[in-house]
Amino acid sequence: MHLAIDSTETLFQRHSANPILTNKDWPYRINSVFNAGATLLDDGCTLLLCRVEDRRGLSHLCVARSVNGIDGWAIDPEPTLMPDPEKYPEELWGIEDPRITYVPELGKYAIAFTSFAKGGPGVSLALTKDFRSFERLGVIMSPDDKDAALLPYRIGGLWALIHRPMTPLGCHMWISYSPDLRHWGGHKVMMEARKGAWWDANKIGLCSPPIETSEGWLTLYHGVKNTASGSLYRIGLALFDLKSPDICLLRGDSWIFGPETEYERGGDVHDVVFPCGQTICPDRDTINIYYGAGDSCIALAQASLRSLLSWLQENGRPEGLDNNR
Ligand code: BMA
Numbered sequence: 001m002h003l004a005i006d007s008t009e010t011l012f013q014r015h016s017a018n019p020i021l022t023n024k025d026w027p028y029r030i031n032s033v034f035n036a037g038a039t040l041l042d043d044g045c046t047l048l049l050c051r052v053e054d055r056r057g058l059s060h061l062c063v064a065r066s067v068n069g070i071d072g073w074a075i076d077p078e079p080t081l082m083p084d085p086e087k088y089p090e091e092l093w094g095i096e097d098p099r100i101t102y103v104p105e106l107g108k109y110a111i112a113f114t115s116f117a118k119g120g121p122g123v124s125l126a127l128t129k130d131f132r133s134f135e136r137l138g139v140i141m142s143p144d145d146k147d148a149a150l151l152p153y154r155i156g157g158l159w160a161l162i163h164r165p166m167t168p169l170g171c172h173m174w175i176s177y178s179p180d181l182r183h184w185g186g187h188k189v190m191m192e193a194r195k196g197a198w199w200d201a202n203k204i205g206l207c208s209p210p211i212e213t214s215e216g217w218l219t220l221y222h223g224v225k226n227t228a229s230g231s232l233y234r235i236g237l238a239l240f241d242l243k244s245p246d247i248c249l250l251r252g253d254s255w256i257f258g259p260e261t262e263y264e265r266g267g268d269v270h271d272v273v274f275p276c277g278q279t280i281c282p283d284r285d286t287i288n289i290y291y292g293a294g295d296s297c298i299a300l301a302q303a304s305l306r307s308l309l310s311w312l313q314e315n316g317r318p319e320g321l322d323n324n325r
Contacts, residue, residue, distance in 0.1 A: 019297035034292030037098035038277025059094035092117035099149035112148040123148040147205030164205040171203040234258035250316030267294020
């Protein structure tokens, strides 16, 4: 049995400036800011597409830009992308949790986000070149579904989307394929939630978009443990085959990051760490992981790509073997 508790504690380093963005930083009145998509722009600046919850409880998206990805954030003076329920009824109760993928073939960023309305939460897709104007493609995965990200290029001629439909039997990670980003099929389970007492029992979901490495798609995912005092959101690691991303090559047994600090254990929803985006530093090894903490603020943790991969080689196991799940 692999517990590897000591090595996991040093995999993610919280930044001393945490939390790096809170409602007090916002140029207009909001309740909270959390769960941000992230990308590096051509000029090297970091862009966060933040989920902002207003004081009605509805979410929209707002851009924050920074030269070093840590501080000095320039925040759009008004919401960058507001729900538009007249044209897109699926956005009636807001838009949430964006994941950004740069798609070289299109020369555009693809944003997969949760659109929330009376039918439940579903997955919507939008494209943008500049994070100022957006082309909405509407709902691409019907409710209940969330935690989606597009892979950056076609696989076998088809676009690939990771997402997390919900069923009463469990919430597992799926992958689906499309010739045109609008029509989706070839649905396959990528990775299942475990059962029983596990930290990732019953409900898992993709965090930030998978990172392409020579060993496979390195993937952070969240697991949700239900306890008598509520849900605990923690982060685990898995590696998927580059050419067949529905094949899980390795999955760690322990979580590698969980709520510990005051801003993670408190907040509007306690005990939540929820990354939706990351950037990779010029050394091509350091990852900046941006995560929502307690559904109230945005924090930054740094990790080494090489250390995450070697932790998985030591502590991960292929899926499908008898592993007591
Ligand atoms: C999930 C999502 C996230 C949120 C988390 C904890 O289901 O809705 O946006 O951060 O719950 O509340």
